[in-house]
Amino acid sequence: xxxxxxxxxxxxxxxxxxxxxxxxxxxxxxxxxxxxxxxxxxxxxxxxxxxxxxxxxxxxxxxxxxxxxxxx
Numbered sequence: 001x002x003x004x005x006x007x008x009x010x011x012x013x014x015x016x017x018x019x020x021x022x023x024x025x026x027x028x029x030x031x032x033x034x035x036x037x038x039x040x041x042x043x044x045x046x047x048x049x050x051x052x053x054x055x056x057x058x059x060x061x062x063x064x065x066x067x068x069x070x071x072x
Contacts, residue, residue, distance in 0.1 A: 001063050006034050008052045008059075022051035 009019050009030075016030040023044075032038035040048070049056045 002034060002036055004059070004063060004066065005048060005052075008054060012052055014052075019048070019051055023047045 009016070014022075015027075016034070017027040020027045020030045024047075029038070033040055045059075046056045049059050
């Protein structure tokens with residue numbers, strides 16, 4: 001999931017600071033998420049998804065597909 005968030009952020013050509021600004025946070029918040037130092041709760045994930053222009057449900061669906069493809 002963390003890798004997908006970073007991929008989406010980079011696809012949108014957003015820096016960590018740019019994403020943080022969109023959600024009303026700071027760059028270190030995004031950095032800690034991306035390096036796995038901080039977990040994200042569902043509300044935070046919703047805000048991040050909105051800032052990345054993806055519906056939360058769609059993001060979760062993509063995560064599930066990625067997990068299933070690794071299991072096979």
